[in-house]
Amino acid sequence: MSIFLLYFALFPLFAFVISLILPNREGLISRFALVAVASHALLSQAFSLFWILGDSPQISYMGPAIYSSGGIEFLLSLMFDKVTAVFSLVASLLTTLIVVYSRIYLHRETGYKRFFSTILLFYTGFNLIIFSGNFEILFAGWEVLGVSSFLLISFYRDRYLPVKNAFKVFSIYRFGDVGLILTTWLCHLIWHKNIQFADLSFLHETSHVPQAHWLYLLLTLAILLSAAAKSAQFPFCSWMPRAMEGPTPSSAIFYGSLSVHIGVFILLRTFPLWQEQWIGRIAIGTVGLITALICNGSARVQSTIKSQVAYASLTQIGIIFVEVSLGLEYLALFHFAGNAFLRTYQLLVSPSVVSYLIREQFYRPSIIAESIESIFPRKLAYTLYILSLKEWYLDKWMELLLWRPFKLFGLFLRRPVWNSVGWLLVGTSLLSVLFVEVIDVSDPLIKSLVASVVSGIAFLFVVRSLTERSSPFVAWTLIFANHIWILLAVGTYDALNSFEIIIYLSGVMLSWLGGLVCLRFLQQKENGLSLNSFLGLAQKYPLYAFSFLICCLGVSGFPISPTFIGEDIVFHHVHREEWIVALFVSLSYIFDGLCILRIYARVFLGPLAQNDKEMAHRSS
Amino acid sequence: MNPSNLSPSVEFALHELKHLLPAQGPLKDFIHHNTLHAYQHLPFHAGLEHCARLTGAKVYLSGSEYLKRKEQGDIDETFLQQELNKLGTSASVVPVNPHEKRVLQFRRLWKDHFHIDLDGKVHSFLFRLLCGYLDQGISIWSFPSGSTGFLDALRKMDQESLVSIFMHGTPRARQLLRDKKTTINDVLKLIVGKESLHGLYIFDQQFSHPGWSGLVSYLEAQPESLIAQRKISLEDLILAELLLELDELDATLGTDRNLLDPFYQGPDLKEILQPAPGREEFQTLSRWQEAYEKTYYNEVLRVLQQAHPVPAPESPDFQAVFCIDDRESSFRRYIEMINPNAETFGSPGFFGVEFFYQPENSFHVTKLCPAPVTPKYLIKQTNSQLRRKKDLHLESSSHSFIGGWLISQTLGFWSAFKLFLNIFKPSLSPATATSLRHMDKISKLTVENDHPHHHEHGLQVGFTLQEMTDRVYNMLYSIGLTKNFADLVYLVGHGSSSINNPHYAAYDCGACSGRPGSVNARVFAHMANHEQVRQNLRERGLIIPRTTLFVGAIHDTTRDEIEFFEEQEWPQDFSTKHQKNQQTLREALKLNSRERSRRFLNTPLHQTPEYYNIAVQTRSVSLFEPRPELNHATNSMCIVGRRSLTQGVFLDRRAFLNSYDASLDADGQVLTRILNAAVPVCGGINLEYYFSRVDNQKLGAGTKLPHNVMGLFGVANGIDGDLRPGLPSQMIEVHDPLRLLIVVEHSHDVALLAVQRNPATMEWIQNEWVRYVSIHPQTKEIHMFSDGAMRSFIPQGIAPVIENILHYVQSSRENLAVGILPTGIMKKSTKQVAP
Secondary structure: OOHHHHHHHHHHHHHHHHHHHOOOOHHHHHHHHHHHHHHHHHHHHHHHHHHHHOOOOOEEEEEEEEEEEOOEEEEEEEEEOHHHHHHHHHHHHHHHHHHHHHHHHOOOOOOHHHHHHHHHHHHHHHHHHHHEOEHHHHHHHHHHHHHHHHHHHOOOOOOHHHHHHHHHHHHHHHHHHHHHHHHHHHHHHHHOOOOEHHHHHHOHHHOOOOOOOHHHHHHHHHHHHHHHHHOOOOOOOOHHHHOOOOOHHHHHHHHHHOHHHHHHHHHHHOHHHHOOOHHHHHHHHHHHHHHHHHHHHHHHHOOEHHHHHHHHHHHHHHHHHHHHHOOOHHHHHHHHHHHHHHHHHHHHOHHHHHHHHHHHHHOOOOOOOOOHHHHOOHHHHHHHHHHHHOHHHHHHHHHHHHHHHHHHHHHHHOOOHHHHHHHHHHHHHHHHHHHHHHHOOOOHHHHHHHHHHHHHHHHHHHHHHHOOOOOHHHHHHHHHHHHHHHHHHHHHHOOOOHHHHHHHHHHHHHHHHHHHHHHHHHHHHHOOOOOOOOOOHHHOOHHHHHHHHHHHHHHOOOOOOOHHHHHHHHHHHOOHHHHHHHHHHHHHHHHHHHHHHHHHHHHHOOOOOOOOOOOOOOOO | OOHHHOOHHHHHHHHHHHHHOOOOOOHHHOOOOOOOHHHOOOOHHHHHHHHHHHHOOOOOOOHHHHHHHHHOOOOOHHHHHHHHHOOOOOOOOOOOOOOOOOOOOOOHHHHHHHOOOHHHHHHHHHHHHHHHHHOOOOOOOOOOOOOOOHHHHHHHHHHHOOOOOOOOOOHHHHHHHHOOOOOHHHHHHHHOOOHHHHHHHHHHHHHOOHHHHHHHHHHHHOHHHOOOOOOOOHHHHHHHHHHHHHHHHHHHHOOOOOOOHHHOOOOOHHHHHOOOOOOHHHHHHHHHHHHHHHHHHHHHHHHHHHOOOOOOOOOOOEEEEEOOOOOHHHHHHHHHHHOOOEEEEEOOOOOOOOEEEEOOOOOOOEEEOOOOOOOOEEEEEEOOOOOOOOOHHHOHHHHOHHHHHHHHHOHHHHHHHHHHHHHHOOOOOOOOEEHHHOOOOOOEEOOEOOOOOOEEOOEEEOEOHHHHHHHHHHHHHHHOOOOOOOOEEEEEEEEOEEOOOOOHHHHOEHHHOOEOOHHHHHHHHHHHHOHHHHHHHHHOOOOOOOOOEEEEEEEEOOOOEEEEOOHHHOOHHHHHHHHHHHHHHHHHHHHHHHHHHOOOOOOOOOOOHHHHHHHHHHHHHOOOOOOOOOOOOOOOEEEEEOHHHHOOEEOOOOEEEEEOOHHHOOOOHHHHHHHHHHHHHHHHHHHHHHHHHHOOOOOOOEOOOOEEEEOOOEEEEOOOOOEOOOOEHHHHOOOOOOOOEEEEEOOHHHHHHHHHOOHHHHHHHHOOOOEEEEEOOOOOOEEEEEOOEEEEOOOOOOOOEOOOHHHHOOOOOOOOOOEEOOOOOHHHHHHHOOO
16 A cells, blocks of 8 residues: 555656646646646545545555665655645645646746646645655655745746745745754754654654753754744744735645645644653744734735735634644644635635625725724724734844845955955865875864864855855855865765765766856856846746756755755764754755855846836836 | 925926826726826827837837738738838838836936845835725725825824834934924935935836836825725825835935935936937837738728628617627627617717716715716615625635634635635636626616705716706717617617626726616616606607617626616517517627637637537636636727718727717717717727737736735735736737727818817827728718828728628637628528537
């Protein structure tokens, strides 16, 4: 029976790949997408039914190891239980309905094929996550979901705002990713092996670390971080309404229902890991409660229909978080399904609100209905209204605390003096690594120190890349340098074997070179490229845009590239006492994803200024 | 705030802004207008060039589109050469819309010199404030500080709450907001510096979000266009935006930053707004456009000239008056085809009766007449049986904390089922906007005024006898229906049905302010059937026989359905005749659906008429259908004349048809009245389609698929975007941008006289924003207005004859060439509908 799981998890991927090579004909593409999704839905639902009618055992599938060396195993491991069953039911049903819906809705739209391919990519990622049997596979799905989100939000890539918001959402998603990277790392530290979800409930017995250890709390918080970021919980709420830039059905399925509930999934999936952590559970419940309260406030003051539904949905997801933290698993699943269906439908019918409400108003004595707040004291009412309208300053704080420091630091790094200092650093770090390797220093303190410094320099490259304003080549190459320096850092205190290095570098190197070729070609065609504004070249060179995107994914360690496994290996080599290295490496991974998509966005997305071309206002 | 406190440069900018910003009101009464009305004082091509170079909009088709049309023969080579000869260039010069933009150059300096994305920081919150303030009922908790003015509201909230209304709450901005005497200039001194640049700065600032500014400027002039009125002015908006900018600048760059003015070297606002000397590219484009239009006009005019007039039936089986709307033209053609003894007319769809309408149990009134008219009358509905159905998905109860918890776990599962149903078996739901629900057909209307002092809402309830007589007389006279009355005369209003369509009002009758015309049709029929009214009419020489009954009806242009009013009150013998006519009308509707459906690429060709009728009805209730119908797309001409002029020709649903008999109007007085309405209404529709088509991004609304409804009055992309006035791409994609050809059946001197009587009408024609043609009722001589005078126009070539109309309308999904319909074979050919 478990072999079916392989089909459920991987068939969407297969369908996605086929969709890429289909000729660009509406009928063909949409029919293919429909058959793929609907057949998957039917089979998975038949499977669930069969499973429920039986004794509903937890099923797991252990595939072959994709990578196995030196105690590190990367298993294709899948799993099915009631959580998977409910998520699969809702996801396959809604995706099928949305595909049918979009077949006609997107008729004649430029990007018809792109839309259906992206929906299939999304479906791939979603199924990988819900059927995953370990963190590695879950993380792969997580990455796919993030990229498909970026592509759907920026579906209207010839306008500025969708691109800006897609990037914004992606950058929050990166926090979710880092939560997950840390989770994996912490699991390695606690159990010294790749853990399987199927074993979670009896993992504690095999642990080398006592129950009350702070590492467990840290683990819970890391999971919470990734769940909160993906489900737009406090303090990440404000990205969710801004993601409503794509065609309505894609917004409905992503941000009304499926994608935004994935944080709930990861909480439910990892429940055995943290159920004993009372502080962690209180933290999860508190995040949920705060979200529910403030998003309810924001929902009440929204005067646009989609943001209203978005905040209303977030309110309910906050409550679901509370339910999960209380251990009410069944209620949470039920609530998730209901909320997903309701918000999808509400978003789909949202354009009808004009005629409906205006007609309703005709039959009310006062046009604007009074709300409960009219009995509040004025000062309280005004204050709450302003706070709700400002989305509780979340955006501002996010900017101030998270991005500002890096931006300022990056600006500082852009000073000309750093050009020579940079080379100096390159030299020193190479020398010091050489020193450690050749002299064969055995003092762990020195090794650790060198590793920390080198990883810090690796991170500097990324920050510099993020603030590069003129040359995409420089920004692109700095990312490559970052990867090399991470290897150097880890290599100083723990021997990476050459196979591991090849795994890590092969993806990065090829993609980096490929990206250079794309950029070089465009530079010649366009007489120069710059990162100072959005160039919108995807409209002119769609094929280059696609190739470059693939290279971007390769460089950023997306699951299509061996680097994806390489990054996992690197973390295996980071020991507990090397938390500085761990910090810099995970920060690097957050930011290099951002840098890379920033280059892609600036060069290929946004409005294209050209004769004979309609160009939207920047604000529209 | 006292406007006289403002510096001349700001005053000037305000004046120009109000003139140049898009003038589209709230969605609920979508009124088509010339998108570039602000440039209408200039000749067409000069106006277009000025707009293009000022705002960066594209105003002609792309070069490649012109070339394609030339290849397909839609641009005649000879005409093109003639036009290009005027410039001394040849057809080898490929036309191209050059990219130039003179606005927003001052504003760029923020990014270039201060590295700050000021718009990015300020817009989102400004739009949220503005949308919250103007909101018509989306938010659950509406703007708390009243509606005594936008700035007032902000001031009150900033003063009386624990947190500042400003994002950063910097002291200078708060101080200035609190001081009621603060002017735009005061804030600009802190941001820009030099007073001479103040005007330019706010001009650029507002043009960086023309949608919102345009709405505010519209609401300032017409606050009554919102149901829940909100006091607001452009000045308020500018001041608020400046303060938000100041707050942002103070917070990020500090208070001792540089002013903006030293960095600006460019021209001032006056210079920018001055039309610059012509650019060659635009000259070339204008010639290609002229040649494109001329090719088309030539085809139309030769058909009109060469077709034999089809005489009106001596004793018609029935008569039907339709709206002039282009969508009715094919319906009329099929009626006459099925029953050649039927006679049809066209008149603006409010049928000359202007009033406000109040449905039973409602607290508000809605206007049912052309937008510029302000009626003094109220028609009330009583005895309605219609009950409104609710849809909880569209109400706010599911958005609250506890309500949401309950509803998502109950109704939530029902939503999945509803979605499933609507996707696989779409049907009418409470979310559908439909013409058939506009008025309950069984209800009663208070058409007659029982007492001259009976007033409600400040309006006289019903019409007096005299007022009714006048309206019936004027309408019938204007369309030339003064004799040969049939037993049944149908007045057919029109409306549409759609779901998920914020632009629904644009699909209804333009002559009824974007509402269905059912009430008007019924009111007119009531008046014309009135015993006393008939008596009075007889005294004025208009004799309507006793055997004639006027019947109100509504045609749903999306669903191709028709409903009749007050059937139950007719004498028996009318009912029998009506049954037969009804048959004719319903057959015609099926053929009409068939003809329309060729435009929908995902509806197959060569099906039965019944199939198409069902297909268009499904389309109207499908959530996922962004094209319920194509509305006025492809409209290209307006013909004012007898039906005999157009009955024998095929015009491909592209003509507004206004009935008019020149023999009853020797001096053109009636013609003047007709054109006063028809030119701005049809011209407005035509040009809105034109501009939304050539630049769907800047002058249109872009694709509607990502649209988000803002405050019930507009749409935007996403939640932070500027409002998108104009038409979405789904409405215009099949439209060919051609200026409206107005053809008047009269002698050329009277035709000219008729428009010269009204300078507003004349401006359209003088500056050639519409093309004006007269065709002589007897000699069929054609004159076209160009370069200031009516000039003789001799159409080239022989008009094609369309042998089998029913095959012809399925021969292509593109525009069909106009042609002559052979008379006599029509009735026979209806039997041959394939398959």
